[in-house]
Amino acid sequence: MIAVKGLRKTFTTHVKEPGLAGSFKALFNRQTVTKDALKSIDLEIQQGEIIGLIGANGAGKTTLVKILAGIVHPTAGEATVLGFRPWERNNEYRRQMCLIMGQKAQVWWDLPALDSFLLLKEIYQIDDRLYRENIEFLAETLMVKDQLKTQVRKLSLGERMKVELMAALLHRPRVIFLDEPTIGLDLSAQKAVREFLKKYQQEFRPVTILTSHYMEDIKELCPRIVIMKEGSFVYDGSLTQVQRMLGDEKCLSITTRESTFKVTVPRQDLGARTAEIFSQNDVLDLNIQDPSIEDVIESIMKNGVSV
Amino acid sequence: MDLIYYAVNIAFFKVLFLHTELIGGWSSEQMMVFVGSYLLVDAVNMTVFSTNMWWLPFYINRGELDYYLTRPISPLFFLSLREFAANSFVNLLVALGIFIHAIAVYSGPWEFGHLVGLVLLLVNGVLIFYCIQMLMIIPVFWTQSARGFVDLFYTLGIAMERPDRIYRGWLRVFFTVIMPFALIASYPARIFLEGFTPEVLFHLTAVSAGLWIIMLGLWRLGLRNYASASS
Numbered sequence: 001m002i003a004v005k006g007l008r009k010t011f012t013t014h015v016k017e018p019g020l021a022g023s024f025k026a027l028f029n030r031q032t033v034t035k036d037a038l039k040s041i042d043l044e045i046q047q048g049e050i051i052g053l054i055g056a057n058g059a060g061k062t063t064l065v066k067i068l069a070g071i072v073h074p075t076a077g078e079a080t081v082l083g084f085r086p087w088e089r090n091n092e093y094r095r096q097m098c099l100i101m102g103q104k105a106q107v108w109w110d111l112p113a114l115d116s117f118l119l120l121k122e123i124y125q126i127d128d129r130l131y132r133e134n135i136e137f138l139a140e141t142l143m144v145k146d147q148l149k150t151q152v153r154k155l156s157l158g159e160r161m162k163v164e165l166m167a168a169l170l171h172r173p174r175v176i177f178l179d180e181p182t183i184g185l186d187l188s189a190q191k192a193v194r195e196f197l198k199k200y201q202q203e204f205r206p207v208t209i210l211t212s213h214y215m216e217d218i219k220e221l222c223p224r225i226v227i228m229k230e231g232s233f234v235y236d237g238s239l240t241q242v243q244r245m246l247g248d249e250k251c252l253s254i255t256t257r258e259s260t261f262k263v264t265v266p267r268q269d270l271g272a273r274t275a276e277i278f279s280q281n282d283v284l285d286l287n288i289q290d291p292s293i294e295d296v297i298e299s300i301m302k303n304g305v306s307v
Numbered sequence: 308m309d310l311i312y313y314a315v316n317i318a319f320f321k322v323l324f325l326h327t328e329l330i331g332g333w334s335s336e337q338m339m340v341f342v343g344s345y346l347l348v349d350a351v352n353m354t355v356f357s358t359n360m361w362w363l364p365f366y367i368n369r370g371e372l373d374y375y376l377t378r379p380i381s382p383l384f385f386l387s388l389r390e391f392a393a394n395s396f397v398n399l400l401v402a403l404g405i406f407i408h409a410i411a412v413y414s415g416p417w418e419f420g421h422l423v424g425l426v427l428l429l430v431n432g433v434l435i436f437y438c439i440q441m442l443m444i445i446p447v448f449w450t451q452s453a454r455g456f457v458d459l460f461y462t463l464g465i466a467m468e469r470p471d472r473i474y475r476g477w478l479r480v481f482f483t484v485i486m487p488f489a490l491i492a493s494y495p496a497r498i499f500l501e502g503f504t505p506e507v508l509f510h511l512t513a514v515s516a517g518l519w520i521i522m523l524g525l526w527r528l529g530l531r532n533y534a535s536a537s538s
Contacts, residue, residue, distance in 0.1 A: 011534060066535055071376045073531050094379040106374040123380050 001175070001207045002068065004043040007077035009063050011035050037063040039231040040077065048205035052212065052222030052239070056301055059228040061211040065177045068209070069099040081175055081207075095124055098173040102183035105152075105160070106167055113148045113163045117170060124171040131170065138166045142196050158189030165196065176208040182217055194220050215294050227300050235300055242296055251295070252277070255285040264291065309353075309398045313405065316342055316468065331470030336413050337500050338470070343406035344425070345468055345492035348432045350402035352440075354395040355433075359387050360440050364453040367444075370535045383526055387437070421499045428495035431515055435491050436467070438522045445522075448529035467491045487514050 012034050016026035037060045045051055053061045066072040068079060070086035070093070079086060084093035100106075107116040121131050139145045142162040147155055152163060161181065168176075178197070182190040194217055201208060201221070212218060218225060218239070225242065227235040235242060250270055252263045254277060265273045270288070277283065291299075320342060324335040333341065363386055366372055375382040410422065443456040450456075466474075466482050471489035474482050482489045494511055 066373070069373075069377055071373050071535050072533065089376065091379040094377060097377065099373070099377045101373065104371070104373060123378050 001047050001049075002043065002045040002079075002081045002209075004041055004068075004079040005077060007038055007041040007043075007064070007067065007079055008036070008075045009038040009060075009067060009072065010075045011037055036231050038067075038074070041231075041233060043226070043233075043236070045207055045209070047207060048201075049224065050201050050208040050210060050222055052210050052218040052225040053228065054211070054213075054218060054225060054297065054301070055228030059301075060231040061228055062179055064228075065099070065179050065209060065211060069097065069177050070094065071099075095171065096173055097175040097177070098168040098171070099177045100164060100168045100179065100181055102161070102180035105164065107152050107160075107163055109153045110151060112151055113144075113166065116152070116167055117148075120167060120170055126171050130172065134170050134172060135166075138169060141199055142166060143192070158185050158192070161185060161189065161193060162196075165193070169200070172204065174206050176206050178208060178210045178212075180212055181210070182212060182214055190214065190216065197221055215297070219293065225297075227297060229301060239293065242293065242300070249291055251289045251291045253285075253287040253289070254281065254283055256281045256283055309395075310401065313346055313398075313401060316346065317405070331472035333470055333472075333500070336409075337415065337496075339409040340413055340499060341470060341492060341496040342468075343402070343409035344429055344432075344496045346402040347399075347406045348429055348436060348467070348492050350395065350399040351433050352436050354392050354399050356387060356437050356440070357395075358390045358392045360437075360444060362390075363387075363444050364447045364457070367447045367529075367533070368451055372530075372533060373535055376530070376533075382530075383523075387441075415500070417499060418502075421502060424503060425495050425499035428498060428511065429492065431511065432491035432495055435487055435515055435518060438518045439486060439488070441522050442518075442525065445525045445529045448532045463488060467493075469493070471497070483510070484514055487518065490514060 012032050014026070015031050015033050016022045041060075041064065053064070055061050063072065067074050068081055068086050070089045073087045082093060082096060084090050086093065086097075107113055108119075117131075117135065120126075126134075135148075139148060142165065144159060144162045144166070147159050147163065152160060155163065165181070181197070182193050185193065197208075197210075198221055200206075210217065210221060223239055224237065225235070225239050226233055227242075248267050249264050250267055252265060252274070254261055254263070263273070263277075274286070274288075277286075317339070320330070320338050321335070323330055324338070328334065330338060366375075366386065372382065372386075375385055378385065440460060443460040444453050446456055447453040463486060466486075466488035471479075471483065471493035474489065479489075483494075490511055494507060498507065
């Protein structure tokens with residue numbers, strides 16, 4: 001469904017020293033910096049699969065999503081989605097795809113959601129029956145039935161995100177790009193969006209790429225994750241597998257009379273180190289655990305464990 | 308405000324005609340047909356395109372083209388026509404009134420076919436006007452700001468409001484081929500007043516088609532370069 005080979009994207013930007021003198025200098029002697037947003041990416045995703053794309057800010061997640069959604073042209077490499085090259089922007093492709101960005105709104109601000117939906121119905125040429133069915137299903141599952149006739153700008157952030165999701169899914173796309181759909185939402189709204197996405201994925205089996213900074217989203221939705229660091233993949237595999245990557249380490253939480261602290265130790269040293277800690281401290285409580293997924297991913301994002 | 312603009316335009320030529328019989332080969336009556344023509348083109352542009360043209364550079368600059376590019380519809384079409392300036396609609400009616408009045412009181416000989424030609428060519432004029440505007444806006448993909456070009460457009464745009472015969476030499480080439488402001492209303496008015504000539508028709512077709520092709524090509528090139536300011 002999605003096949004990416006050797007995809008690269010380089011951005012060239014101009015830099016200038018701060019202040020007026022810097023601007024003047026830049027007028028005659030322009031300094032440019034090239035930045036590799038993506039360094040030769042390979043990726044395969046099958047029908048019905050949902051993958052979680054994670055990485056620090058600037059790791060290249062959004063660039064990858066924007067190339068696959070056909071917004072940005074790659075510098076080199078190949079990518080096909082449903083057999084189309086996204087950046088050729090074939091209408092046939094665009095009718096089967098959707099992009100949802102948590103940070104950029106797509107429904108018209110001054111209109112009630114239903115009016116935006118009508119316009120989208122025309123643009124995507126959705127037939128009446130499917131349109132009615134979809135509105136019904138989406139509004140029901142997202143629980144926004146009563147908000148659809150209100151001007152979008154009067155809605156809360158959570159309600160607005162739900163309306164955005166509805167707008168994006170009206171034409172029942174086969175490929176979904178979700179760029180930080182839960183950003184800025186409160187916990188219960190985050191949960192509602194997650195639950196909805198889960199249900200939608202089970203019901204319609206689209207290919208989905210999800211980027212998020214919230215581990216909860218990833219843990220709930222994505223059996224497979226891809227971790228990016230500085231434009232490259234440092235991990236591509238199952239979420240449960242990632243835990244085992246650092247499986248030869250154990251996490252000790254120790255509570256003493258004075259404080260609580262954590263240490264990570266290699267499994268083979270566990271006995272020796274525990275004894276050492278007991279001998280040196282007045283231990284009240286000791287807990288031995290596998291490192292959590294968050295810890296592992298954070299460590300991979302930071303140190304880039306090679307796969 | 309716009310009514311004052313119309314009055315000033317008409318008065319400008321009326322005052323000139325107090326001192327001379329002909330301007331650019333046209334009498335006062337003929338000139339009014341031309342004035343009505345360009346006011347009409349201007350009003351159509353204000354109603355249909357101008358709001359969208361105003362916002363387009365900001366959209367490109369701030370990376371707000373993203374969603375337009377993911378829809379199964381031409382982004383150029385969508386972005387150019389997304390907002391209809393309802394408040395300019397009254398101006399459109401007034402301009403139409405001035406145009407019709409100018410034709411009605413015109414005492415010289417004219418044929419119905421020439422009027423049809425005039426109307427069609429004014430539609431073409433609106434498209435030329437739109438194309439030139441777009442050519443001034445598209446550089447935003449590279450320069451990040453188009454204010455300079457857009458100001459240039461408005462300054463040069465006055466060329467549309469003068470009969471083309473007053474331009475000679477390289478200035479004529481500039482305003483009839485490179486930035487064909489003279490083709491927007493002046494050539495169409497000439498067709499109505501003086502009848503069709505093969506040269507004028509050929510010139511109009513070639514330049515309009517060329518302009519359109521260049522604009523579309525440049526737009527595509529711009530989109531290739533669109534970096535989509537990140538979220």
